[in-house]
Amino acid sequence: MITIATAECFTHGILAREIHALAQGYEDNFGSNYSYLVNKVQKDCLKDAIREDKCSIFDLTDLSVTCGLFIPTLDAVKSILQIENPVEPLELVKGIKVYDDDGDIEMSILMAEAAKKISNSSIGIGTTAGIGYGGIAIVDDDMIISTSSDVSANLIDADSNNLYMRQKSGIEKTLKILIYYLNGNFDRFNALQNVNIIYK
Secondary structure (H helix, E strand, O other): OEEEEEEEOOOOOHHHHHHHHHHHOOOHHHOOOOHHHHHHHHHHHHHHHHHOOOOOOOOHHHEEEEEEEEOOEHHHHHHOOOOOOOOOOOEEEOOEEEOOHHHHHHHHHHHHHHHHHHHOOOEEEEEEOOEEOOEEEEEOOOEEEEEOOOOOEEOOOOOHHHHHHHHHHHHHHHHHHHHHHHOOOHHHHHHOOOOEEEEO
């Protein structure tokens, strides 16, 4: 069983809910809202597995979501995630941390590491986005996978449509990367924009 904990900002806890639905095998109204995407990615992984004579893919029901946290504010980063020295935000909007792309990437890694640590999970996922494309991180004991959404938006402008499109992009990209990661299919990252792997 692989356990996952999330600390999410611009994805609003949706990743935890989606991964939980996939892990539990829920269907219909209680199932994943991104099942079409997940099924496509799993089929891609199966094709690659068959080509490599593996003929099997990761069973998503072998996942368990330990916790899913919605952490938009700097105070919650410090008190709940216990990050003593978070990245200094460019601005606070009602306590919500606002970074540029570099700050978001750095902060998402800290959030993912913290979620993993405090929940004693196998994998931590962190997301945060202020001005720009945002930051997404998936971490385990050996590596950090960092990326961003493919849609730019500005939290300060509060343009709901742009913010929604960035969120949707971030959720879809994170689910793709997570499934490729679980299948050990790192070559598939090459088709995605701005994906970096750091080995610890």
